[in-house]
Amino acid sequence: MSSVRTSIWRRPRGRDARIGGIVRIDARTKNLTKRLRPGDIAVINHRDLDRVSAEALVACQPAAVINAAPSTSGRYPNLGPGILVAAGVPLVDAVGDTVMTAVTEGQHATVDGGSLLVAGQAVAHGALLDAAAVEAAMEEARAGLAIQIEAFANNTMEYLRQERELLLGDVGVPSVRTQIDGRHVLIVVRGYHYKEDLQTLRPFIRDYKPVLIGVDGGADALVEAGYRPHLIVGDMDSVSDDTLRCGAEIVVHAYRDGRAPGLERVESLGIKDAVVFPATGTSEDIAMLLADAEGATLIVAVGTHVTLIEFLDKGRAGMASTFLTRLRVGGKLVDAKGVSQLYRSRIGGPWLLLLLGVGLAALVVTMAATPGGSAALQVLLSRWDDLWSWIVGVFS
Numbered sequence: 001m002s003s004v005r006t007s008i009w010r011r012p013r014g015r016d017a018r019i020g021g022i023v024r025i026d027a028r029t030k031n032l033t034k035r036l037r038p039g040d041i042a043v044i045n046h047r048d049l050d051r052v053s054a055e056a057l058v059a060c061q062p063a064a065v066i067n068a069a070p071s072t073s074g075r076y077p078n079l080g081p082g083i084l085v086a087a088g089v090p091l092v093d094a095v096g097d098t099v100m101t102a103v104t105e106g107q108h109a110t111v112d113g114g115s116l117l118v119a120g121q122a123v124a125h126g127a128l129l130d131a132a133a134v135e136a137a138m139e140e141a142r143a144g145l146a147i148q149i150e151a152f153a154n155n156t157m158e159y160l161r162q163e164r165e166l167l168l169g170d171v172g173v174p175s176v177r178t179q180i181d182g183r184h185v186l187i188v189v190r191g192y193h194y195k196e197d198l199q200t201l202r203p204f205i206r207d208y209k210p211v212l213i214g215v216d217g218g219a220d221a222l223v224e225a226g227y228r229p230h231l232i233v234g235d236m237d238s239v240s241d242d243t244l245r246c247g248a249e250i251v252v253h254a255y256r257d258g259r260a261p262g263l264e265r266v267e268s269l270g271i272k273d274a275v276v277f278p279a280t281g282t283s284e285d286i287a288m289l290l291a292d293a294e295g296a297t298l299i300v301a302v303g304t305h306v307t308l309i310e311f312l313d314k315g316r317a318g319m320a321s322t323f324l325t326r327l328r329v330g331g332k333l334v335d336a337k338g339v340s341q342l343y344r345s346r347i348g349g350p351w352l353l354l355l356l357g358v359g360l361a362a363l364v365v366t367m368a369a370t371p372g373g374s375a376a377l378q379v380l381l382s383r384w385d386d387l388w389s390w391i392v393g394v395f396s
Contacts, residue, residue: 019090019111021063023103029053030217030238036060041109041116045069045100049080052191058083064090064111066124068099072137081134092116095126173293174275178230178249181295184210187287188229190217190238191303197336198225198302210300213291215284218303219243233290234283236262241269250274251290253283281321292329299329302336 025043026032030053036042038061046053047069057065071081071093084091092114099116102123103109110117116124127133186205188194198221204210205227214222216234220243223229232239233251244250244266254260254276266274279286284304291299304322326333 019063020108021111023105023107023109024062025100025103025105027100030056033057033060036062039063041066041111043068043099043103043116045097046071046080048073048075048078049084051079051083054080054083058087058089062089064092066092066095066099066111066116066126068095068097068124070094071129072134072141074137074141077138077141081129082131082138085129085131085134091129092124092126093129095124099124172278173290174251174277176231176249176251176275176290176294178211178294180211180291182297184208184298184300185213185291185296186210186300186302187213187215187284187291187304188218188221189215189284189301189303190221194218194221194303195225198222201300201302201336204300210298211291211296213287214239214243214248215287219246219248221303231287231290233277233287234262235260236265244269244271251286252276253286254278256280281325285321285325288325288329288333292332296332298334299332300334300336304335 019041021039021041022037023043024032024036024040027045029044029046029049032042032044033053033056036057040060040062041064042057042060042062043066045068049067049071065084071091072078081091081093090111092111095116103116103118107118109123114126114128115122186201188198205212211231212222212227212229213231213233214220214229216232216236217238219229219232219234219239223243223246228246229243229248231251232244232248233253235253236244236250250266250271250273252260252262252266252274254263256278258276258278260276260278263274263276277286277290279289284301288299288301
């Protein structure tokens with residue numbers, strides 16, 4: 001059945017083509033992608049669809065995506081809609097919040113142009129976006145980017161006034177059992193290009209054996225790449241049960257007042273020694289603060305936010321905390337792309353000896369395969385016998 005659905009998803013469609021599929025609906029896109037299958041119709045409510053969410057949707061190969069909210073509101077040039085359209089996934093935009101109750105999970109529905117039909121009746125209607133429409137929206141959003149930069153700066157200053165201790169004082173970092181002092185730390189967030197960066201960093205991980213910290217779904221990313229995280233940090237809303245049970249130390253991100261919604265889930269899995277870290281900001285922030293406070297010599301970040309567009313693309317006012325956290329950890333923090341460009345794998349002595357041995361073996365085989373080489377090899381062996389006899393005679 002999955003192969004049939006995949007072939008449907010890959011077939012080019014015109015704007016008037018009717019597309020059928022099973023409805024998968026969720027207001028949180030990252031939750032929806034966990035159960036979205038090739039050929040399904042994804043119904044989301046995601047204002048300013050970001051790049052990471054769009055790439056996750058494309059990876060699931062849906063027949064179409066129906067967005068209750070505007071995929072681009074004009075606040076800033078978000079990249080998500082362009083990724084979906086470029087991948088050939090029909091995107092019906094801004095159909096309205098009523099679609100979230102007009103359809104139910106598991107229903108069969110049809111997309112006809114900009115309309116979503118259930119049992120032949122239209123339950124939602126919006127704009128079927130194409131490349132031209134997406135580009136026009138991007139141009140309009142770029143024109144208003146200066147306003148968003150100003151708003152981001154004001155938000156950052158307000159956050160700094162309220163959370164001065166993040167930069168200047170003690171943020172109440174709890175102690176953990178994992179030994180971090182004096183070691184490199186690799187923090188993985190399931191964000192921008194995390195798979196490619198993890199692949200590039202394999203020599204670095206092999207040689208330096210850093211402490212591996214997965215932030216929520218970033219822990220799954222480490223497991224998928226063949227590693228076991230030492231620490232899992234986050235509110236535990238997007239990491240799998242299997243990964244939580246892998247033996248890693250758990251640090252639950254809690255609100256400032258101590259409420260930790262993720263702690264109940266962790267304890268329900270039989271994990272009783274989880275550490276609670278009450279702090280404002282995002283889970284990737286507290287992972288960096290934890291590594292810094294525990295004495296990490298270098299913090300390498302995978303999938304985290306680097307550019308202004310990435311900060312805005314995250315779509316939350318609290319991204320100011322991430323900006324300030326980067327100021328605090330400062331000299332220790334390196335983005336994964338920088339490590340991959342600057343780092344070159346070290347070749348140890350044993351590997352050099354092995355390489356030399358393989359080369360000599362290949363030379364001997366080559367010489368033995370030809371008459372002239374065989375004669376030369378016999379001469380060399382004779383000289384070696386003479387040398388060895390002389391050495392034995394000296395020491396005897």
